[in-house]
Amino acid sequence: METAAAVFILAALGLAGAQTVAAARFRGRILKLAARLHDTPATRRLEDRLPPLVADFARRAGAEPGAGLRLASFSQDSELRLRKGGRFARTVAWQVVALGRAGFLWDARQSLGPVQHLRVVDAYVGAEGVLEARLFGSVPLARMSGRDLALGEAFRYLAELPWAPDAILGNPDLAWRVTGPDRVEVRLATQGGTARVTFRFDAAGDIVGMEASGRPARDSAGTSTTLDWRGTFGDYRQIGPRRLPEYGEVGYVWPDTGYEPYFRGRIRDYHVAP
Secondary structure, eight states: OHHHHHHHHHHHHHHHHHHHHHHHHHHHHHHHHHHHHHTSOOOOOOGGGSOHHHHHHHHHHTOOTTOOOOEEEEEEEEEEOSSTTOOOEEEEEEEEEESSSSOEEEEEEEEETTEEEEEEEEEEETTEEEEEEEETTTEEEEEEOSHHHHHHHHHHHHHTGGGOHHHHHHOTTOEEEEEETTEEEEEEEETTEEEEEEEEEOTTSOEEEEEEEEEEEEOTTSOEEEEEEEEEEEEEEEETTEEEEEEEEEEEEETTTEEEEEEEEEEOOOEEEO
16 A cells, blocks of 8 residues: 555656646747747838828837837736637736737736646747647647648737837838728738738727738637637727737637627736847
């Protein structure tokens, strides 16, 4: 009996050690992705190429033309559901956004009580998409890559530009086109196709809506498909050095049920760095 207990304890210690090592390696990969974003080019002075509505929005946010910035970063409190019709779970995240070239890293955690039970990394680095979920930060649950994912992450980078006004002014990867009196489309070319997002502005010149067609997604059965995509922004205020929408929400338009959000959250701090 004592021998069996000792074997059990040794096995448990070995499993815990393996999980600790796996979690450390996962954290290391996340930090390497962030470092690669820091090595991307700095912003350039491009505001003269932008539609006035877009340039005015970025300047009012406090973006600095030609300031040579590389990254914006912020923390985020949000609710996230991982499948259609699922329950929302509280999520906290750290996000880094490249400003002079398209790229981002979203490092999110969900917890049950004091225990972190899920860690999700969603990223677009070096024109490649990364999506990985791990239980307790160590046990692999899902991992995706490929051209469709890269295109989907390019859509996300574009959709979150209201949280990166310096990229609006200084990222040469972006192409802008006015499509209506209060609407502007932004495009980003990728190896898997061109991502296109349209922003809707209110009377004050703030971005309050986002819409896109044909974003790569997974249906309720897990099959690859494309869906229309919608989002809203609101509660503009000064957060650190920039005036930004504190609140953001995004969701898919499902053929059978219509629009359903899967993310809604608020950013809590904001930093920019050269």
